Amino acid sequence: MNIHSDLQKKFFLQGTVILSIAGIVTKLLSAGYRIPFQNIVGDIGFYIYQQIYPFYGVFLTLSTYGYPVIISKLLIISFEQQDYKRVKKVVVVSFLSLFVAGIIFCSVLYFFANRIASIMGDPELTILIKVIAFSFLLMPFISVLRGYFQGQKNMVPTAVSQMVEQFIRVITILVFSILLVSHGYGMYATGAGALFGSITGGLTAIVILIIYYKQNNLLHTERPLIFNKKENAEIIRVLFIQGGLICISGMILILVQLVDSFTLYSLLISSGMGDVIAKGAKGVYDRGWPLIQLGTVVSTSISLSLIPIISSAYIRHNIQSIKEKVNLSIRISIVAGVGASVGLAFIIEPTNIMLFQNNQGTDVLRIQGFTILFSSLILTTSSIFQGMNNYMIPAISVVVALILKGLLNVLLVPILGTKGAAFATIISLLITVLFQYYILYKKFRGSICRIKDVVTIIEAAIVMGIGLYVYIQFTNLLMVFINNRLFSALQAITAVMIGIILFLFVIIKRQVFTQSELSIIPYGNKLAYFNRANKKLGD
Structure with a gap:
C-alpha cells in the first residue's frame, strides 16, 4: 500500500509541475502577444481591445x-474508490x-451589449462585447472536461x-x-476580429480534451443514473459557492482592469478630455498590463509552488511547518515583487520604447509597475488561505479592493x-495586502515576515536602483550614435541583467534565504551554490 501511495504522490506532483509549467507558458503567451498587437x-486600437479583454479574462479564469479545480475536488474521492x-x-x-x-453570461453580454458599451462611454x-459573449457558451465543456481529468490526477490534458x-x-x-488593418478595416472591426481568437482558442481546447476523453472514458454505467435532489x-x-470564491480571489488583476474599463475612459471624457485623446491616453495606460502580467509570472509561480506543501502541513496540523512555509512564500513574493517593481521603475523608458515604439506614458507606467509587488503578495496570500481551506478571506479582500479602486478612480482620475487610475490601483492593492497580512498575523499570533529581511530587501532595491540609474544615464550619452528603438532594446x-545581478548579490550575501529554503525553491539550488561560495569567501 505504501508503494502505491508513493506512486500516486509522485504522479500527482509530476502533474502539478506540468500544470505549473503550462500556467507559466499560458501567462507568457497571454501577456506577450499584446506587445506586437499594440x-x-x-494605442487607440489597443484601447478598444483592452476595454473588452477583461471579459475574456473572466471566462479564462x-x-x-x-470550476475545473472544484469539479476535480468533487471527483477525486469517487475516482479513488472507483x-x-x-x-x-x-x-x-x-x-x-x-x-x-x-447561457446566462452569454445572454446578458449579448443582449445588453449596447447598454454595457454605453456605461463604458463608448457605444x-x-x-466587441457581442463577440466575446459567445466564449461563455464554451465554458461548461472546457471546465467539466478539465475537472474530469484533474479528478483523476491527470494534469496532462x-x-x-x-x-x-x-x-x-x-x-x-x-x-x-x-x-x-492591411485591408483598411476600422479599429473596432479589427478589435472584434482579434476577440474572435477567444472562440477559436476555446474550440481548439474542447477538441483536444474530447480526444483525450475518448481515450479515457470511464463513465459507462450499465444501469440508468438516479439523481437525488439533495445530492x-x-x-x-x-x-458555485466554493468555485466562485476561488475564481474571485484569482481574478484580482482582471477585475481591476474591468473597473478601469467601466470608469477610466468615461471619467477622462467627463473631465474635459476629447474622445480621441482620451482613447489614446487609455491605450497608453493599458501598455502597463502586459508588463504587470509578465512581472508577476515569476514571483507567483515560485511562491505558489509552495502551496501544496502548506496544504499538506495544514492537513497534519503542523502549525510550525505552516508558519515557516508561509513566511518563505511571502519572502519570495516580496523579493521578486520589489525586484521587478523597482527595477522596472528605473528602466521603464527604454522598455517602453523597445516594446511600444515610443516613450508616451512613461511616468504612468512607472507608477503602474508597483502593481507587480502588491498583486504578487495578494495572489500569494490568497493561495495560502486556500491552502488552509479558507476561501472567504481572499474573496472578501478582492471585493474590498475593487470597491476602493472604483472610488479612488472617481476621486483621482x-x-x-x-x-490617478495608476495611483488608485496601487492604493487599493496596498490596503488589501495589509488586510490579508493582518489576518495572517492574528492567525499565527505573530509576525510572518522578519523586519530584518524586509530591511535587507529594501537595501538590495536601493543598490539595484543606484546601479541602474548610473547605467541608464551613462548609456544615454551614446544614444545619438544608434537607432533609437534598437538602442533602447x-x-x-x-x-x-545588471539589475538582477545587483539585486540578487545583496539578497544572497545578506542571506535572506537559508540553504535549506533555497533547496526547495525552483532554481534555488543555483542560488544556493553562490550562497555557499559567499560563505567560504567570508571565512
Whole structure:
C-alpha cells in the first residue's frame, strides 16, 4: 500500500509541475502577444481591445482555474474508490449547471451589449462585447472536461489544452489584426476580429480534451443514473459557492482592469478630455498590463509552488511547518515583487520604447509597475488561505479592493488623469495586502515576515536602483550614435541583467534565504551554490 501511495504522490506532483509549467507558458503567451498587437493597431486600437479583454479574462479564469479545480475536488474521492456512477453524476450535474450559467453570461453580454458599451462611454464597443459573449457558451465543456481529468490526477490534458488554446488564440489575434488593418478595416472591426481568437482558442481546447476523453472514458454505467435532489443541490452549492470564491480571489488583476474599463475612459471624457485623446491616453495606460502580467509570472509561480506543501502541513496540523512555509512564500513574493517593481521603475523608458515604439506614458507606467509587488503578495496570500481551506478571506479582500479602486478612480482620475487610475490601483492593492497580512498575523499570533529581511530587501532595491540609474544615464550619452528603438532594446535588456545581478548579490550575501529554503525553491539550488561560495569567501 505504501508503494502505491508513493506512486500516486509522485504522479500527482509530476502533474502539478506540468500544470505549473503550462500556467507559466499560458501567462507568457497571454501577456506577450499584446506587445506586437499594440504595434499593429496603435494605442487607440489597443484601447478598444483592452476595454473588452477583461471579459475574456473572466471566462479564462472560470474555465481554467475556478470550476475545473472544484469539479476535480468533487471527483477525486469517487475516482479513488472507483465509484464511476458517482463520477458520472457529478459530471452531468456540473455540466448542466455550468451550461445554464454559460447561457446566462452569454445572454446578458449579448443582449445588453449596447447598454454595457454605453456605461463604458463608448457605444461602438457593442460589437466587441457581442463577440466575446459567445466564449461563455464554451465554458461548461472546457471546465467539466478539465475537472474530469484533474479528478483523476491527470494534469496532462489540462496542460496541453491550455497551451494550445492560447497558441491558437494568439495566432488568430495577430493574423486577423494584420489582415483587417492591411485591408483598411476600422479599429473596432479589427478589435472584434482579434476577440474572435477567444472562440477559436476555446474550440481548439474542447477538441483536444474530447480526444483525450475518448481515450479515457470511464463513465459507462450499465444501469440508468438516479439523481437525488439533495445530492444535486450539494454539488451545485459547492460548484458555485466554493468555485466562485476561488475564481474571485484569482481574478484580482482582471477585475481591476474591468473597473478601469467601466470608469477610466468615461471619467477622462467627463473631465474635459476629447474622445480621441482620451482613447489614446487609455491605450497608453493599458501598455502597463502586459508588463504587470509578465512581472508577476515569476514571483507567483515560485511562491505558489509552495502551496501544496502548506496544504499538506495544514492537513497534519503542523502549525510550525505552516508558519515557516508561509513566511518563505511571502519572502519570495516580496523579493521578486520589489525586484521587478523597482527595477522596472528605473528602466521603464527604454522598455517602453523597445516594446511600444515610443516613450508616451512613461511616468504612468512607472507608477503602474508597483502593481507587480502588491498583486504578487495578494495572489500569494490568497493561495495560502486556500491552502488552509479558507476561501472567504481572499474573496472578501478582492471585493474590498475593487470597491476602493472604483472610488479612488472617481476621486483621482479627474485630478490626475491616467496617473490617478495608476495611483488608485496601487492604493487599493496596498490596503488589501495589509488586510490579508493582518489576518495572517492574528492567525499565527505573530509576525510572518522578519523586519530584518524586509530591511535587507529594501537595501538590495536601493543598490539595484543606484546601479541602474548610473547605467541608464551613462548609456544615454551614446544614444545619438544608434537607432533609437534598437538602442533602447539593447539598453533595456542589458539593464535587466545588471539589475538582477545587483539585486540578487545583496539578497544572497545578506542571506535572506537559508540553504535549506533555497533547496526547495525552483532554481534555488543555483542560488544556493553562490550562497555557499559567499560563505567560504567570508571565512
